[in-house]
Amino acid sequence: MRRRSALFAPASNPALVLKALASAADEVIIDLEDAVALDAKEVARAAVVDILTTQQVRPRGQVAVRVNAAGTAWHEADLRAIAALSKPPGSIVLPKVEGPEDVVACFDLLEDAGASNGAARDIRAQVLIESARGVAHVREIAGSSGRLMSLAIGYADLAADLGTRSDIAAAAWLPVQVSVLVAARAHGLLALDGPHLAIADLAGLRERAAFLAQLGFDGKWAIHPSHLEPVHAAFTPSDAEVEQARVVLDALDAAASVGAGAVALDGMMVDEAVAAAARRTLSRAGEKA
Template sequence: MSSPTTPVRRRCTLVAPGSDERKIAKALESAADEVVLDLEDAVTSARKDEARALVCRTIRELRTGRSISVRVNGLGTEWARDDLRTVGALDGVGIVLPKVDTADDLITADRLLAELGSTARLQALVETPQGVRSIDEICSATGRLEAVVIGYADLGAALGRVGGYTAERWLHVQDRILIAARAAGIQAIDGPHLSILDDAGFRAAAQWTRDLGFDGKWVIHPGQIDATTEIFTPTSAAVEHARRVLDAMAEAETTGAGAAQLDGHMLDEAVAVAARRVLAQTGG
């Protein structure tokens, strides 16, 4: 089910703990396309209510029109409904739902937000084997859903994968999630690399998922923002080609030509879809 609105660019999404006022402020001042303020893993049980209040107050006071989402606590926790009610009342703020196992998780969140009259958009964090197995139904569960994100830490632990991050180990999961997202017309976002360094391993992992076709990546440290944004931003040559593709197809439609051509190649809607995705990554 495609989203009825144009989603924001998510070349780079910076995740910040919702209980740390300094890190929240720094994240909101960063160059990341989107900031996710975390009420789940980054916050201890004793500080859940405090963190929720801090995040909501900070967004109301400091928000300057940038893209912000909040990772709420999972539906199986005692804090989830209060999180959804409070964050859902914030104007223009998205919600990341963690540990999405089935479509029912998103449907439940959607119904609660609908009862509140909230227009909040959703992202699904897939980080369990059940979530991967149910990914087709998850991606088409609700029109609120804009993106699906891979959560490597929890998924790796559940699968028993140890010994660090090797991109090739995750190809099956990555392709599975990417195909489901594309079929549903939503974004596929790579999860955070399990380190805070902008090193060769981090860049190789980001380039790997960029080449697979992912729209962007989560990062957990501001030092990774510039590299991630650069990796997921199309080259000037790719942008120029995308514009030429769309111009050629528009001209063929205007003139009534049977088919569009460019540089000796036939163009069809599949090529146009790819071109539009390139321009969306540039904000064009």
């Protein structure tokens, strides 16, 4: 499934969660962490359980829950509540991951909590990289479990940890973005960009999303429904790109039928590396290669 967009909704506001679930977002992330006040954590957790138990929601793979970070008073209870669900979300989002041990401990807890629940064994995890330690250990984190699904960048917490000014140019984040992208690709994970925090700045969102799509990211988190259209536009290949991908794959299939591994196409040499890019284009368009 495509992950062009992941729309956040605070678990403490069930009405917003239901609105998000009815949106066009590729994925909805129900948030138990930063979007929930400290004195509302238990109520928010109960609301998540109620929604995922009683409401007609999306397929599991299109719903995730961001739990509170390891070391907080709510982390274990969040994981145990999710593991106990007969229809748990397809994944959990782990914030503030700083090393592979954080991922391992999470899955160990899920296994313990869901020992009698077969559905819990299929829960995957998405990792938020939002500290200096997380960036420093991103490759080990990416390889820590076969049940990981994606890496994402949390810019606000990362900036605070690094001491980076909030008004820094977007291009300054390129080294972090490349590090996360390389780690994700090395371990077969999705690479997702963090949300655009300026809700009304749709022009800035379009520009940033387009750049990250060109860089190779798979999608971007969104904090408002108005962000979905610009994000989808950036991370959905154009009709021309899709058609060119089909032409490339057809040409290579024809070459393979006569024992050739490469072929000239429109004056350019096309080989398996170009084919891999073509397959990724079709995947991003929601098609099978």
